[in-house]
Amino acid sequence: MALLPGPFLCGALIGFAWLIAPGLAVEVKVPTEPLSTPVGHTAELTCSYSTSVGDNFALEWSFVQPGKPISSSRPILYYTSGQLYPTGSKAERASLLQNPPTAGVATLKLADVRSSDTGTYLCQVNNPPDFYTNGLGLINLTVLVPPSRPICSQSGQIVVGGSAALGCSSAEGAPKPVYNWVHLGSSPTPAPGSMVQDEVSGQLILTNLSMTSSGTYRCVATNQMGSASCELTLDVTNPSKGRVAGTLVGVLLGILLLSVAVFCLLRFHKDRKRKPKETYGGNDLREDAVAPGISEQTSLRADASKGLLERSPSASTVTTTKSRLPMSV
CATH class of the missing domain: 2.60.40.10 (Immunoglobulins)
Incomplete structure (x- = not known):
């Protein structure tokens, strides 16, 4: 029974040594407060790590849009096997503060930030066989943009x-x-x-x-x-003034139309009185009309007599003139 504590004590010491031994875990540190940068400026996303860098060391920066899960992240750049590989839509504006990032600094620089750069950035360090932690840090970036014209x-x-x-x-x-x-x-x-x-x-x-x-x-x-x-x-x-105005306009329009109608009617009657008669009624008598029952011959005789009567003053004048001439025996 006295020998039992020995194995338990040795196991505990070995476990403790495993935890504190260098190079057995990857620890990534990022700011706990969200980062904000005015639009058009350069943002520095600070990321540091502690591990014993070996041949399998790898660094990855990726981006997640607001409201989306971490699993939908898109890569920005890789560093592995001594080479840096920018990728994605931010490749031309992304770089590392220190390259190569093998001295414990993995800070990302993003130039000319835009409103679409707002989101979550992931700094992930892998250094097999250091798998004790996930080696991941998250940074929330907000790009400050003035209000557009509302x-x-x-x-x-x-x-x-x-x-x-x-x-x-x-x-x-x-x-x-x-x-x-x-x-x-x-x-x-x-x-x-x-x-x-x-x-x-x-x-x-x-x-x-x-x-x-x-x-x-x-x-x-x-x-x-x-x-x-x-x-x-x-x-x-x-609305009440509108209704009164509408009623007034209607009354004035009605008066105008009535005045036009009366004017046209008076003008019509005046023109009708000025127009001469062109037709004769049944009771109108013509001077040359023949009375019923009188023959055409009788009418001719009457016309002849009338002609003689009209010429009679001329004949009398002639006779009178003749009577004034001296008579010869």
């Missing part, structure tokens, strides 16, 4: 007593912008509760609209990189 929109019933919703949104901006609406001009201050805005979604709710709600509204999108704005004009209408 788009302003409106919806709702833009009438007195109605409600309107104004929207504002920027397509780009990191971190996500906050939105603030202001009513330009010298309009009275809206009643409490009639103007409510959400700085996160960029929506402004206007209730119980009045004529003083009309005017220009400006939305300003802001983050730590800058700001941008857009404007829209709200035109609140009064």
Whole structure:
């Protein structure tokens, strides 16, 4: 029984020695805080490791887009067998702070960062037979981008007593912008509760609209990189005034049409009176008409007598003239 502690003690000492012996494990260190870099600048993703570098040493940097699992990572560069192999869409902008990375520094430099570079970066060191740890470090990078010019929109019933919703949104901006609406001009201050805005979604709710709600509204999108704005004009209408105006226009149009009709009717009657008669009724008598019962011959005799009567003054004149001549015996 006294010999039993010996084997247990030896095993414990061997295990402890295995843990503290150099070259038996790979330890990777990366910053615990997320990293942020302004767009267009160069980002340095710090990564260090401790291991006994051998012939099988390998380093890999890879990238995962936000919201995706680590298993979907895409490689950025490899270092193995003394050679560096950039790869992927970031190959031309990716490099190592120290090359070769065999002195415990594996920091990645990414030049001219873009908004699409935001995500998680993996620094992984392999050095067989050091498999005691996974040799993996994760760094979250955020590329800071000023807000792009937002788009302003409106919806709702833009009438007195109605409600309107104004929207504002920027397509780009990191971190996500906050939105603030202001009513330009010298309009009275809206009643409490009639103007409510959400700085996160960029929506402004206007209730119980009045004529003083009309005017220009400006939305300003802001983050730590800058700001941008857009404007829209709200035109609140009064339905009752619109109906009165419509009725008045209808009455005036009716009066105008009636006046035109009366004018045309009077003109028609006036032109009709001026026009001469071209037809004769049944009771009209012609001077040369023959009365019923009188023959054509009788009519001719009457015409002859009439002719003689018309010539009679001439005959009398002749006779008178003859009577004044001296008579010879």
